[in-house]
Amino acid sequence: MARPPRAPRPSVRQVVGVAKALGHPARLRMLAMLARGAPLCVCQMTSVLELAPSTVSGHLNELRRSGLVSEEKAGKVVYYRLDERGEAADAVRRMVALAASDDHVRQDRILIRQVRRVPIPTLTRAGLKLERVGIKRPRLRASAGA
Amino acid sequence: MARPPRAPRPSVRQVVGVAKALGHPARLRMLAMLARGAPLCVCQMTSVLELAPSTVSGHLNELRRSGLVSEEKAGKVVYYRLDERGEAADAVRRMVALAASDDHVRQDRILIRQVRRVPIPTLTRAGLKLERVGIKRPRLRASAGA
DNA sequence: CCTTCACTTCGGCAGTTGACGAAATGATAG
DNA sequence: CTATCATTTCGTCAACTGCCGAAGTGAAGG
Numbered sequence: 458m459a460r461p462p463r464a465p466r467p468s469v470r471q472v473v474g475v476a477k478a479l480g481h482p483a484r485l486r487m488l489a490m491l492a493r494g495a496p497l498c499v500c501q502m503t504s505v506l507e508l509a510p511s512t513v514s515g516h517l518n519e520l521r522r523s524g525l526v527s528e529e530k531a532g533k534v535v536y537y538r539l540d541e542r543g544e545a546a547d548a549v550r551r552m553v554a555l556a557a558s559d560d561h562v563r564q565d566r567i568l569i570r571q572v573r574r575v576p577i578p579t580l581t582r583a584g585l586k587l588e589r590v591g592i593k594r595p596r597l598r599a600s601a602g603a
Numbered sequence: 604m605a606r607p608p609r610a611p612r613p614s615v616r617q618v619v620g621v622a623k624a625l626g627h628p629a630r631l632r633m634l635a636m637l638a639r640g641a642p643l644c645v646c647q648m649t650s651v652l653e654l655a656p657s658t659v660s661g662h663l664n665e666l667r668r669s670g671l672v673s674e675e676k677a678g679k680v681v682y683y684r685l686d687e688r689g690e691a692a693d694a695v696r697r698m699v700a701l702a703a704s705d706d707h708v709r710q711d712r713i714l715i716r717q718v719r720r721v722p723i724p725t726l727t728r729a730g731l732k733l734e735r736v737g738i739k740r741p742r743l744r745a746s747a748g749a
Numbered sequence: 750c751c752t753t754c755a756c757t758t759c760g761g762c763a764g765t766t767g768a769c770g771a772a773a774t775g776a777t778a779g
Numbered sequence: 780c781t782a783t784c785a786t787t788t789c790g791t792c793a794a795c796t797g798c799c800g801a802a803g804t805g806a807a808g809g
Contacts, residue, residue, distance in 0.1 A: 469628050472702040476631070479622035481767085482615050499786060509769055514787055516767090533776055533785045545701055551694040552622060558612040581785070627797085645756060655799055660757055662797090679755045679806055727755070 467544050471524075475545045478523040479552055482561075483508060484516050488539070488553045489562045490569050491526060496538035497569065500577060504585040505568045525549055534577055560597040568592060613690050617670075621691045624669040625698055628707075629654060630662050634685070634699045635708045636715050637672060642684035643715065646723060650731040651714045671695055680723060706743040714738060 467475075478484055487502055503513045517537055520526045524543040529536045540546065556562050571592045572580065583589035613621075624630055633648055649659045663683055666672045670689040675682045686692065702708050717738045718726065729735035 466704040467701045469631055469702045469705045469707050472698060472705075473626055473628050473631055475701075476622050476625035476698060480619055480626045482619050483767095485615055485619055485622070510786070511770075511788080512768060514785095518787080530776085530786095533783090535786060545698075548694065548697040548701055551697055552618060552691075555613045555621075555691055555694055556615045556618040559615045559618075561615050577785085629797090654797095656756070657758080657800075658798055664757080676756095676806090679753090681756060723755085 472545065474523045475525065475549060478520050478525055479549065481516070483513070484520055485553065485556060486562060486565050487513075487516060487520065487537075488525065488549070489556060490565055491537065491539045492550065492553050493566065493569075494539075495573070496529065496536040497573075498534045498536050498577065500534070500581050500585055501569065501572050502537075504572055504580055504587050505565055510585070564595060564597050568594065618691065620669045621671065621695060624666050624671055625695065627662070629659070630666055631699065631702060632708060632711055633659075633662060633666065633683075634671065634695070635702060636711055637683065637685045638696065638699050639712065639715075640685075641719070642675065642682040643719075644680045644682050644723065646680075646727050646731055647715065647718050648683075650718055650726060650733050651711055656731070710741060710743050714740065 479488070483506055486506065490497060490502060490505070499510060499513055499517065502517075503510050506513060517526065517528075520537075521528060524540055524545065526537045527540040529538065543549075568587065572587070575590050575592075579590055587594065625634070629652055632652065636643060636648060636651065645656060645659055645663065648663075649656050652659060663672065663674075666683075667674060670686055670691065672683045673686040675684065685696075689695075714733065718733070721736050721738075725736060733740065
């Protein structure tokens with residue numbers, strides 16, 4: 458078992474922080490995108506989520522503060538990836554996996570795969586609009602929200 | 604396997620609802636108390652949490668809406684228990700377990716064990732104040748919140 | 750019936766959250 | 780150095796949350 462010595466044990470406050478981080482559709486979707494393993498930059502997630510870059514950045518900041526993602530700068534671009542080291546990492550994966558077959562999450566997965574093939578400059582010069590780089594959003598069916 | 608055909612898979616909205624429900628100290632603590640298995644009534648949890656009964660009731664209502672607890676009326680008293688049937692039940696248990704060794708949660712466990720021995724009328728006639736039924740709160744050490 | 754009791758619902762207030770655009774930051778290219 | 784670019788920070792606003800006490804609800808008991 459590669460089980461490195463983890464931090465002691467999360468406090469109520471930390472667990473609450475993690476739960477709050479999960480408790481927003483945009484953040485849950487971002488985690489679901491990142492759960493595929495590959496890191497993603499802010500602009501890639503922004504283009505999929507259709508939110509302002511500043512909004513997405515704020516969400517990522519909260520995910521980072523809760524220890525769910527880590528950042529890695531590469532030039533001007535900042536890549537985020539799931540942080541596997543946290544005590545909560547496994548539990549978080551479980552929670553995220555619960556929504557794996559949600560239509561919205563599935564669509565995000567499809568989109569992000571295509572987005573990954575688009576060079577960053579192309580994506581941002583298109584104003585982060587996927588249609589402008591030839592990616593169509595498959596319409597999803599009513600999403601069956603309970 | 605008693606595994607009745609549950610709802611297909613939780614939607615993003617449902618998972619977010621569950622995460623939000625976990626994302627509050629009082630609710631997380633209530634779930635931790637209930638995770639011991641035995642059902643608890645509103646007044647018992649109220650006395651431990653030191654909140655207004657209406658506040659606790661509201662929290663329990665939210666937990667119920669998210670499918671995390673179920674209620675069972677017994678006369679005037681309403682008992683709540685963890686709902687194991689939900690698709691998210693396992694993941695929730697995990698999240699709650701993360702905080703199991705938090706000082707606050709440990710104290711709650713100790714208190715609830717004593718509270719359970721006090722008859723409900725005695726508890727409520729004491730205004731839900733534990734000191735008034737001879738239960739002392741062990742002072743907890745700084746709680747080490749990160 | 751009328752009261753009591755355990756709980757829930759309602760109204761209102763304070764604090765937090767999430768959205769955006771504008772401006773600041775820091776790295777790279779010319 | 781200057782310009783550009785990806786991202787972050789800041790200011791502001793509307794919406795939501797959590798708390799309480801007061802009033803309402805429904806079961807038990809006098």
